[in-house]
Amino acid sequence: ERGIFQSYWSMTGTYEAIVPLISMDFDGLRRAVLQMLSGAGVPVRISTYQNDMNSFKNKHDVLTSLIHLGYLAYNQLEQQVYIPNEEIRNEFLDAVEETKWNEFLALQKLSQRIIEATLERDCEALAEMIGKIHRDYASVLTYNDENYLSSVISMAYLGAMQGYFKPLREMPAGYGFTYLLYVPKPQYLQKYPALLIELKWNRTAQTAFEQIKEKKYTEAVSNYTGKILLVGISYDKKTKQHECVIEEYVKEQT
Numbered sequence: 001e002r003g004i005f006q007s008y009w010s011m012t013g014t015y016e017a018i019v020p021l022i023s024m025d026f027d028g029l030r031r032a033v034l035q036m037l038s039g040a041g042v043p044v045r046i047s048t049y050q051n052d053m054n055s056f057k058n059k060h061d062v063l064t065s066l067i068h069l070g071y072l073a074y075n076q077l078e079q080q081v082y083i084p085n086e087e088i089r090n091e092f093l094d095a096v097e098e099t100k101w102n103e104f105l106a107l108q109k110l111s112q113r114i115i116e117a118t119l120e121r122d123c124e125a126l127a128e129m130i131g132k133i134h135r136d137y138a139s140v141l142t143y144n145d146e147n148y149l150s151s152v153i154s155m156a157y158l159g160a161m162q163g164y165f166k167p168l169r170e171m172p173a174g175y176g177f178t179y180l181l182y183v184p185k186p187q188y189l190q191k192y193p194a195l196l197i198e199l200k201w202n203r204t205a206q207t208a209f210e211q212i213k214e215k216k217y218t219e220a221v222s223n224y225t226g227k228i229l230l231v232g233i234s235y236d237k238k239t240k241q242h243e244c245v246i247e248e249y250v251k252e253q254t
Contacts, residue, residue, distance in 0.1 A: 018069075018095045026056070028059050034103065034107060036081070038157065039169070044063045045064075051068070053065065107158055110133065114157060115159050118195065123243070127241075129156070130233065131240075131241070157182065167182050182196075193229045195228075196221065196229070198230075227248060228248070229246060229249070231245070
């Protein structure tokens with residue numbers, strides 16, 4: 001009747017199970033939750049789970065259990081687990097904040113600075129902070145992995161989750177990902193612009209920026225009436241340096 005919707009999951013007994021589950025001290029579990037909160041999927045092995053809510057051997061058992069409980073979705077083709085929608089994403093955020101993870105608080109604080117640098121078009125500061133997240137959260141095995149680089153960008157913009165919906169992402173193509181798109185929630189339309197982020201590796205940030213225009217990725221937000229920032233980010237595998245280019249998108253008049 002009022003046209004206002006909200007989640008009531010936190011009122012259920014199932015919600016009480018999520019806090020102890022994600023607080024378990026399994027290697028990589030918390031990092032996996034942070035990646036999923038930022039909008040990325042994480043690899044999971046579902047075959048070892050014994051369908052038992054009491055005996056967990058590793059993070060894969062915990063994630064599989066959360067799939068069974070309905071808090072996570074499973075992509076069988078890519079064998080990845082992810083948070084399926086904004087409603088459940090908010091429930092995970094509440095659970096993580098309740099546990100007061102130092103990792104989450106530190107990443108959230110840095111990510112807020114990344115959002116500010118993006119909105120202020122401070123490319124030098126943005127590149128430096130994204131490089132820090134890349135160093136802190138990527139292992140030796142995944143540091144130069146193309147698929148993981150998109151997760152690095154997603155985690156860098158974790159602070160956007162309050163004002164933005166879960167990012168829309170395209171598949172990897174050539175030397176980069178086509179784009180990550182952050183659209184502000186209705187109540188933040190006047191405060192935040194939409195963010196269209198193109199990631200490249202072993203190419204310049206300007207190349208990433210030009211591809212946004214050449215491939216007409218802005219058509220993904222053709223019906224969006226607010227401000228749009230185009231963000232090109234590059235990573236050089238040899239020097240391990242990041243660079244950025246940011247520009248406001250001006251729609252052509254028809």
